[in-house]
Amino acid sequence: MLTGPVPVSLNKLDRLYYLRLDYNRFNGSVPPLNQSTLRIFNVSHNDLKGAIPVTATLSRFKASSFSLNARLCGEIIHKECHPIQPFFGSNPSPPPPAAALSQTAQFHGALNRQNKDNHKRKQKQTAFIIGFSSGVFILLISSICLIFTAKKLRQASKIEGSKSIGFDSSVTGNAEAVIRIEEENNELEEKVKRVQEGMQMQMVGKSGSLSFCAGEAQVYSMDQLMRASAQLLGRGSMGTTYKAVLDSHLIVTVKRLDAVRLSGTSQEVFEGHMESVGGLRHPNLVPLRAYFQSKEVRLLVYDYQPNGSLSSLIHDINDMTKSTPYKSSRAKPLHWTSCLKIAEDVAQGLSYIHQAWRLVHGNLKSSNVLLGSDFEACLTDYCLVALACRSTEDDPDSTAYKAPELRKFNHREATSKSDVYSFGVLLLELLSGKHPSQHPFLTPDNMTKWVKSSRNEEVQEDDRLEMLLDVAMACSATSPEQRPTMWEVLKMIQEIKEAVMMDNEFGPNSGTS
Template identity: 65%
Template sequence: MLNLKTTPHQPQRFPIFLLFLLLCSFLTYPEAAKHSASPEAKALLGFQSKADVRNRLGFSQNTTSHFCDWKGVTCYQQNVVRLIIEDLHLGGVFPPNTLSLLHQIRVLSLQNNSLTGPIPDLSALVNLKSLYLDHNFFTGSFPPSILSFHRIRTVDLSYNNLTGSIPTSLASLDRLYYLRLDWNRFNGTIPPLNQSSLKTFNISGNNLTGAIPVTQALLRFGFSSFSWNPGLCGEIIHKECHPRPHFFGPVAAVAPPPKVILGQSAQVHGVELGQPSSKKHKRTAVIIGFSTGVFVLVGSLLCFVMAVRKQKDGKQSTAVNESDDAAATAQAAAAIQMEQENELEEKVKRVQGMHVAKSGNLAFCAGEAQLYTLDQLMRASAELLGRGNMGSTYKAVLDNRLIVTVKRLDSGKLAATTKEAYEQHMESVGALRHPNLVPLRAYFQAGEERLLIYDYQPNGSLFSLIHGSKSTRAKPLHWTSCLKIAEDVAQGLAYIHQAWRLVHGNLKSSNVLLGPDFEACLTDYCLAALAASSTLTDQDPDSIACKPPETRGSGSTHQATSKSDVYAFGVLLLELLTGKSPSKHPVLAPDEMVHWLRSSREDDGVDKERLGMLLEVAVACLSCSEQRPTMWQVLKMLQEIKEAVVMEDGELDPHSGMP
């Protein structure tokens, strides 16, 4: 039966919260539309449309958020002043007329994003100070638009596929602080860079030729800044530019390096590219006159020798017995003297630890110039620098005044490996090239003898800097020095881990050396793979304190991993902050670490907040293995600390650390 009962009509009520949301959308839509319609937002979206093929950025015009809140974007007064998009492997191209519309941008970093194609014209970015485009796949020639950045301080185009010559007008960028063009395909010569502001420089891994200009700026950089360019020569890399001519024919000489007066600015228009013709004629006349004089002198000497020989032949019959006796006596005396000298030399070599078997030759790493032989190395004067877990280290001064560091590995502390396995490992280690690694130049193996040859670092080790010498007591380093050194070490470790899937295995302050500009450089890296298991267990207390707990137990394999490198970095950071040796670090809770840090420094004026940020990084590195960050993440933490300080303290380039 149907229910025909009716109910009075009730009006439908519109939910109040839906009305509120609708009203908010109407109010915020014009603001969102205004943000997405701004020229700078369009520039960012245009870049994303071509560069971000994997949709990693997340930029969108259909959002209520301001473009200044997008990933990697930093604004000042509604203008983009910094765009840092790194390690996202975007995979697209760098489209023109996109980021070049960000007229107020000062820092542009697109490192490690697998971008391809040419670099677009960026000449409209008149305020740009720092440009980082390394670890991509850009092709084409050197972008001329970079030279319009009159205020530029930093250029990093390394690890691309750029061709052509390096423009000489780079020398006119008088504020240039950081220049890296390594691992491209540049050819031609090096411009005469002489900016006193230049602190970081690397052009290795190209096809550059000719003599390196001898300028005050370029003299500050070592061989590693120019390596893997077989055609380069000159005083800076100790390679002769005028090889001696062959006996049966002339050899084309390499042009001499352009001389620049030390202390003088090398402007483009100030470098003479040629000499007047009158000077050339004068030079030719001098050469002809000199050659004539040489021929006359040689003829005179020949005549004199013939006259002496005739006179000697006349007297030879009467003095043959006397000369034979004298010759025999002189020969015997010379033999005795030579034997005594050899014995003395062998004793010195034994004392110095450099007496090794000479069967075999030095193996130079790929791309390295063969500047010396094994015999020259053995004749070098050696000075013991120290003894470590793997062997002894010496400073060797060769006949050509080249100074190298020689590490003699202790055969009793090495694991049993074949000659081929040793050579393969050393080739991998020798291929590592980074500003924060001491480069391995050559190695030697004969029987049980194994030598490693590195660049000599004149400023000592980080251990000496932190702890001082026996006669002096070092003070705790300023927090900015701690940050700089920590970032340098993190850069080197991240490179080893990320690019080559290797590990250091023995990170400690004595294995961090200070380069010519007091940059921190890692040494003895990747040698732990050659060590015997007994070497890893029998170590001094400081070395043991640098090892993570998971590698100390009796049931562990003691194998070095990237995680153990991170732990050792945390110990090193504590050593930097407190000045205390690793074996003297107490086991404390994180909140107690702050009090220990302050009491260790004994400095009332210390910046406690910033030291606390560095301490947090150290604590993260010292956590259990599963919770430890990667070295790349640690590097990012340190860079974020530096950028935060930059935002607080004013105009400071966050990538260079210079005002």
């Protein structure tokens, strides 16, 4: 009998037709297989666990293909997945790992503290308004009394006037005083009204409600998000990411931004930037659906992507558990046609950010490229570095993707050309199967030989591989001025794709007779 986890490298077998692993002792999760060639599949009678990935391929198979795995769950077998760990609050589910629990507890505690602070502020504001209103009420009563007195005085003055010539100066003075008091009272009432309206707006702004982007309908509330169960997905340079399952069974990704990195960003600047970023909509971007900010917590809510990151696919690792993730060598890199498809997806997303919105990603790396339900590549964590404080400590996972001008001058801001450099590094990572920290400093010719040595391509496909390598080397030029724009990069990749399609249709050696 076979034991251990099902190899994730099965995802790389582009022509996989038959896979029967039933009646063994495999454990771990079901890999997100999505090969259109797969026709026979069975993993029943094992010890697999967790949610079954929802892919077009796995969805074709019946529940019997997954039967007698007591800890499997998911849409395909019509079995609800139970919460793994609490997101914002306590939950009777089994305790998560200590690190994850600590992070979630910090999250929950920060929100509770904020709620208490908001409650105290509301009490103070309410007391202030009541006191102020009482003062205005007393002033109003006094004014009414003065007006009533003035009327009596005016009547008395008329009676006296019939008996004598002129008016009593003391009476005239009292009437003028009453009129001035009335005018001042009206002004005071207007000021009180403005103060009250301002306080109401302030309470709404700090009440803890989610702000939905790009005219999105409010399909869930902050209360629902606070009740959601959550699974820690990973930690990065910008914050901590969770998978949250709401009461309605809707699954979203929630990113809690690092408070220290964003300590220099005001609430107004953050809100304005999120409104801009929240307007980005493209098939190769993970859409930002909503955001939340309070004194201590800032959250971003994205669509959940079920198939992990490009980093986990390339390096055959788990994003959550990696400790020294890039030391071991995997079987072989992705097939070059898969590299071409992923490269085009990423280039599409970056070109859209640069061309349509004049923004920059600023943190492009394989762990920030997620795989959707059809294994399309989608960018995440885009346009966030603009809000972050400059850090003297580089994120070790991001350093190798940084353009030379950013590494040399740490105070420089990311640009579209630094994004192009990161794309070139990412493309080399795709083609070589090695993390950028392991890339040697070589001339273009020697780099081509190095990449080819890690692959086993047929001679026919060698030319196409070299064309992709030429794109990667052009993007990785030391000088920003020598790098192409992302629009030009996208055109290069699409030309390679068209050449491949022509070869497939007519054959590389076809000619006219």
